[in-house]
Amino acid sequence: MYTFRDYYRNQVKLSFEDHPFSREPKHVWVICRYKDKWLLTKHKDRGLEFPGGKVEDGEHAQDAAVREVMEETGGEIKSIRYVGQYFVNGKGGTIIKNVYFSEIAELIEQDNYYETEGPVQLETIPANVKQNQNYSFIMKDDVLTHCLRVVTKEYSKK
C-alpha cells in the first residue's frame, strides 16, 4: 500500500491488491495503449488525462471502464485488466477508483466525446507532468507513477 498526497494535498492510498477498499467502486480510470503509444483524452476543463469516470447505477466497474474509453477516445478495447485501486480522502468526501490497463484494437471516430475533446496519442508521458499545465490534476500524483511502472513492466515482457 502506498500513501501520499495528491495535487490538492488530499490524502491518497493506492494498492495493487484485489479491490482492497471496495468491491463496488464508483469510479474508474483506464491506462490505455494503442499502437505503441499512450492513449489519453483531453478533458475540456482539466486537460490531458487517461480516460475514466463514474460507474453508473447497476453497472459493473469494468463495463464502465470499457464505456468511458469509447466515449472519451473512441477506443475499442482489445484487452483490459484490473491493475489496482485507490482511495482519495477529498474535501467533498472520499472516492474509490479502480485502475485498469487496456490495449486498444482500434480508434473509431465519434460525433461526440462528452466532456472531452477526444483522443490524444502520446509517445511518452513527459517527465514534468506534475508541473505541466496541459495535464489534468489526476495525472499529477503518484498514482500515475506507480501504475505506469506496473503496466510498463507487463507489456515490455511481451
Ligand code: GTP
Ligand atoms: P462531477 O460530479 O463529475 O462534476 O465531479 P466532481 O469533481 O464533483 O466529483 P468526483 O466524484 O468525480 O470527484 C470528487 C473529488 O474527488 C474531486 O474534486 C477530486 O478532489 C477527487 N478526485 C476525483 N478523482 C480523482 C482522482 O483520480 N485523483 C485524485 N487525486 N483525486 C480525485
